[in-house]
Structure formats: C-alpha cells, structure tokens
Amino acid sequence: MINALGLLKRRRFLPLFTTQFLGAFNDNLFKQAMVLFATYSIFSDAKVEQGFNALATGLSTLPFLLFSALAGQLADTHDKARIIRVVKSAEIGIMAVGAAGLFLAQTGHTNVSIGLMLSAVFLLGVHSTFFGPIKYAILPQHLSPCDVLGGTGLVEAGTYLAILLGTIIAGYVSSEAAAAGVMGVALIGWYAGRRVPPAPPQAAPLAIDYNPLRASWRLVSGTMHIPRLFLAICSISFFWTIGAVLIIIFPPLVKNLLTATQNVASIFTATLSIGIAIGSVVINTLLRGRISARFAPVSVLAMGAFVVAFSLIVRAWTPAQAGQFYGWSAFIAQPLAIPLLLVLLAIAVTGGMFVVPLYAFLTTTVEADQTARTVAANNVVNAVAMTAGAVLVIAISARGVTPENMLFLVAAMCLVSAWLAQKLHRACD
Numbered sequence: 001m002i003n004a005l006g007l008l009k010r011r012r013f014l015p016l017f018t019t020q021f022l023g024a025f026n027d028n029l030f031k032q033a034m035v036l037f038a039t040y041s042i043f044s045d046a047k048v049e050q051g052f053n054a055l056a057t058g059l060s061t062l063p064f065l066l067f068s069a070l071a072g073q074l075a076d077t078h079d080k081a082r083i084i085r086v087v088k089s090a091e092i093g094i095m096a097v098g099a100a101g102l103f104l105a106q107t108g109h110t111n112v113s114i115g116l117m118l119s120a121v122f123l124l125g126v127h128s129t130f131f132g133p134i135k136y137a138i139l140p141q142h143l144s145p146c147d148v149l150g151g152t153g154l155v156e157a158g159t160y161l162a163i164l165l166g167t168i169i170a171g172y173v174s175s176e177a178a179a180a181g182v183m184g185v186a187l188i189g190w191y192a193g194r195r196v197p198p199a200p201p202q203a204a205p206l207a208i209d210y211n212p213l214r215a216s217w218r219l220v221s222g223t224m225h226i227p228r229l230f231l232a233i234c235s236i237s238f239f240w241t242i243g244a245v246l247i248i249i250f251p252p253l254v255k256n257l258l259t260a261t262q263n264v265a266s267i268f269t270a271t272l273s274i275g276i277a278i279g280s281v282v283i284n285t286l287l288r289g290r291i292s293a294r295f296a297p298v299s300v301l302a303m304g305a306f307v308v309a310f311s312l313i314v315r316a317w318t319p320a321q322a323g324q325f326y327g328w329s330a331f332i333a334q335p336l337a338i339p340l341l342l343v344l345l346a347i348a349v350t351g352g353m354f355v356v357p358l359y360a361f362l363t364t365t366v367e368a369d370q371t372a373r374t375v376a377a378n379n380v381v382n383a384v385a386m387t388a389g390a391v392l393v394i395a396i397s398a399r400g401v402t403p404e405n406m407l408f409l410v411a412a413m414c415l416v417s418a419w420l421a422q423k424l425h426r427a428c429d
Contacts, residue, residue, distance in 0.1 A: 007151055012142040015195035017158055019084060020135050022189035023091065024159045026182050027124050028166030030098050031056070032269065033178035034117045036170060036262040037105055039251045049252040051394050056121050057244050058390040063125035064132070064383030069215035071130040072376025073208050080134045080141070080199035087131050088186075088193035094123040095186040099179035106175045133375040136359060138199045149291050152360040153284040156276070156352065163273035171266025216380050223377035231424035232358050233378045235296065237385035238417040239355045242303075242410050244386040246272065246347075248393050253403035258340075259320040260331045267328070271341060272348045279352020286353075291360045295353060296421035303350040304414025310343045311407035354421070361424075 007013045035056065039049050075083060098120030104113035139151045170178060209215040224230045247269065254265040279299075286295060313336055320326050331337055362374050396406060 007143070007147060007154060012197050013151060013154075015192055015197070016084075016135065016138060016142070017154060018192040019088065019189055019196060020131075020155055021158045021162045022185055022192060023088075023127075023131065024162035025166045026091070026095065026185040026189065027128065028163045028269075029170050029178060029185070030095065030102075030124070030182045031060070031121060032167045032170035032266060033102060033173070033175060034098075034121070035251055036265060037102075037175055038114070039255060039265070040262045041105075049255070051397060053248045053251060054390040054393045054397075056118065057248055058387050059118055059122045060125040060128075061244070061383045061386040061390070063122065063129045064379045065216065065387065066212045067126060067129045068133070068376040068379040068383065069219040069373075070208070070210065070212065071379075072133050072219060072373035073215070074130070075133045075137055075376070076373050077201050077208070079201065080138045081196040082198075083130065083134060084193045084196050085190075087127055088190040091124075091127055092183070092186045092190060094120055094127060095182040097123065099183050102175040102179040102182075129379065132379050133373070134199075136362070136375045138196075141199050141202070142197065149287065149357070149360045150284055153280045153356050156280040156356050156359070158277075160273040160275075160277040160280070160352070164270040164277070167266045167269040167273065171263040219373060219377045220380050223374055224381070228424065228427055229362070229374065229377075231420055231427065232293075232361050233381050235293075235417055235420040235424060236355060236358050236362075236378060237382045238413055238420065239300070239351065239358075240382045241385040241389040242413050242417070243272075243351070244389045245393055245406065245410055245413075248390065249403040249406055253314065255325070257314055257319070257402075257404060258317055258326070258331070259324070260326040261328070263328050264326065264331050267341075268344065271344045275345045275348020276352035276355075278345075279349040279354075280356045282349065283353040283356050287357065291357060293357060293361065293421055293425040296357060297418045297425065299350045299354040300414050300417045300421060303347055303354065304411040304418070306343050306347045306350065307407050307411045307414065310340065310347065311404050311411075313340050313343060314404045314407075354417070358421075358424075 008017060035053055038052050097116055101113045101116030101120060104116065107113075135155060136152065139148050139155070143151045169181070173181070209218065224233065250268050251262075251265045254260050254268055255262075258264070283295060283299075317336055317340075318334065320330075326334070362378055392409075393406070396409070
C-alpha cells in the first residue's frame with residue numbers, strides 16, 4: 001500500500017478530497033457562525049441555548065432520514081461525478097439563503113434571520129444527504145482495494161480539519177464576513193467538483209422509488225438484516241449520536257460553566273475536529289491498511305473514560321467574575337485549562353480511531369453496485385439516532401439537567417458502542 005498521503009497526488013482522488021474538504025469547511029463555518037451568534041447575542045438562558053442548538057441539529061439530520069434512500073439509489077444508478085456537480089451547484093443557492101440570514105442577524109431582524117438561517121441548515125442537510133453516499137462509495141471505484149482504508153482515513157481527516165478551520169474562523173469573524181466567506185467557498189467547491197473523474201454506475205439502472213418513507217424502510221430493512229452490516233451501522237450511529245450531543249451542549253457549557261467567550265467555544269469544537277483527524281491517521285497506521293474492527297471496542301471505551309474525566313474537570317473549574325467572560329488568553333491561563341483541552345483532544349482522537357474503520361468496512365464488504373445504498377442506509381439510521389439524541393437533549397434540558405451531568409449520558413452511550421463493536425469484531429475478524 002502506498003503512503004496514504006500519496007493519494008493526494010492522484011487525479012482520481014484529489015478533486016474529490018478537495019470538494020469534500022471545502023464542503024465540510026463551508027457547512028461548519030456557516031453553522032458555527034449561526035450558533036455562536038444565537039448563543040452569545042440573541043439568547044441568555046442555557047436551556048434555551050441548548051434547545052436552539054438541538055433544533056438546528058435536528059433540522060440538519062432530518063434530510064438524511066427523508067432522502068438518504070433516494071440519494072443511495074441515484075448514486076448507484078447514475079454517474080457519481082455528475083451528481084457531485086449538481087449538488088455543488090445547489091450549494092451556491094443554499095449559501096445565498098444562509099448568507100442573507102447572517103446579514104440580517106446584524107441588523108436586528110431577529111425572527112427573519114433565524115428563519116433564513118435554520119432554512120439554510122435544513123437545505124445543507126439535504127446537500128450532505130446526496131453527497132454523503134458518494135464520497136465513500138466512489139472510493140472503491142477510483143482506488144485499489146489496498147488503498148481504500150487510506151483514502152477513507154484521508155477523507156475523514158480532511159473533513160475534520162475542514163471543520164477545525166471553519167469553527168475557528170467562525171469564532172473570529174463578523175456575521176457579514178462569514179456570509180461573504182460561505183458564498184466564495186461555495187463557488188470554489190463548485191469548480192473543484194467539476195474536476196472529479198467520471199464514476200459510472202456498475203449495474204443496471206434501478207427502478208427509483210420516490211416515496212421517501214417507503215424507500216427508506218426498504219433500504220434499511222434490505223441492509224440491516226445482514227448481521228455484520230447491522231452491527232457496523234449501529235456502532236456508527238451510536239458514535240454520531242454521541243457527537244451530536246457533544247456539539248449541542250458545548251457552546252452553552254463553555255458560556256455558562258467555563259464562563260468563556262465565543263472564541264473559546266470555537267476552539268472547543270475545533271479541538272474535537274482535529275482530534276478525530278489525528279485518530280483517523282493513527283488507526284490507519286495501526287491497522288496497516290487492513291480493514292478491521294480490532295481496535296474499535298477499546299477506542300470507544302477510552303473515549304467514554306475521557307468524557308467522564310472531562311466532566312470532573314468542568315466541575316472543578318473556577319468561573320470568571322459575575323457578568324464577565326474569559327477571553328482566550330485568560331482562559332488558557334487558568335490552572336485547569338491545559339488538562340481540559342488535552343482530555344477533550346483525547347476524546348476526539350479515540351473517537352476517530354473508533355469510527356473510521358467502520359466506514360471502510362461498509363464500502364468494502366458489499367457488492368460494488370450496492371456501496372452507495374449501503375452508505376445511504378447507514379445515513380438513515382444515523383439520522384434517526386442523531387435526531388433522537390437531539391430530542392433527548394431538549395427533553396433532559398427541560399428537566400434542568402446541566403451540561404456537565406449530561407456528559408455522563410455520553411459516557412454510558414460509549415459503553416453500548418463498545419459492546420456493539422466487540423460483537424462486530426468477533427463476527428468478522
């Protein structure tokens with residue numbers, strides 16, 4: 001197997017990597033700018049802030065539930081590169097809606113701006129729904145079998161590095177600058193998408209089912225009855241539910257418990273992103289290109305232990321004086337700041353080590369003409385799990401459960417993920 005980074009020199013991989021990188025960057029620049037503006041400039045109650053973040057998360061995952069089946073069918077019966085071009089063209093219009101919301105947010109038109117921004121969040125979910133199956137299913141078609149795990153790891157690492165940049169920049173720029181930025185990046189992404197080599201269908205055309213609920217049910221039932229896929233998809237779904245809960249609770253946690261500014265909140269989300277990117281590379285090195293769930297159970301158990309440690313450190317944190325927030329320099333000067341960030345990084349690294357081999361498993365253990373639908377089925381189940389996680393956060397927040405206590409729920413979910421991953425390891429390795 002060539003060095004995974006060597007894939008970035010290949011015409012059959014670099015344009016896809018670039019397109020995915022820019023899409024993830026743009027998505028998170030917009031969402032983070034929206035969440036931070038709402039958390040620090042509109043709302044002033046932790047329960048309401050968590051509720052808004054949960055609503056945004058739910059809206060972004062709902063399209064995966066509604067349209068993943070259609071996306072998988074289209075990706076397996078049409079040229080995947082052509083679909084990428086259509087999707088990236090649509091992104092320009094979606095970002096125009098979101099940019100309008102960000103501009104209006106600064107002018108005091110709160111209700112209209114929130115409506116536009118949440119609409120853009122939903123549409124970005126639709127965008128990701130149709131792009132998601134392709135970014136994984138196209139890899140076995142463009143890469144040799146021994147390079148699929150490396151390519152998957154690079155896609156994951158690139159995605160989270162893009163999230164890193166998007167979330168950091170969102171914490172430092174104005175809403176107007178973020179609005180202009182998302183439009184510019186959408187145009188560059190459209191150009192990169194047009195450079196992805198053709199990836200024609202590898203089977204006869206399907207009879208497309210346009211009924212979203214029926215198609216989703218058929219897709220999931222046609223995939224989940226296979227034990228190895230059932231275990232892999234359930235493991236991935238628990239992971240993304242954990243991720244959804246963490247993303248929802250972090251901005252209110254940083255604001256109300258760590259009493260830090262929105263710049264620090266961005267650093268938290270960025271630390272998660274870069275940690276998962278590191279974990280993606282580490283697991284590829286440990287497995288030496290072999291697709292296996294060997295390290296998944298211990299990785300997610302370690303993740304759960306670090307989540308508990310993170311909660312304990314938060315409880316021992318000394319808040320700023322009433323009515324004030326720590327800036328970045330004041331925050332990092334606190335005695336517990338470095339341990340807190342290191343534990344957060346460890347959560348993300350172990351999470352990346354857990355999930356990346358599972359995605360590679362999905363795309364290499366099914367027939368070539370079924371890869372996109374398999375990934376789409378995974379996306380449907382992920383969406384259900386993440387939406388359930390968002391609803392759970394809303395319900396628990398309404399009962400007064402604070403973010404530091406909600407972290408224990410995350411740790412418990414890691415135990416379930418480890419159990420599922422161990423069953424998968426025993427069944428397939």
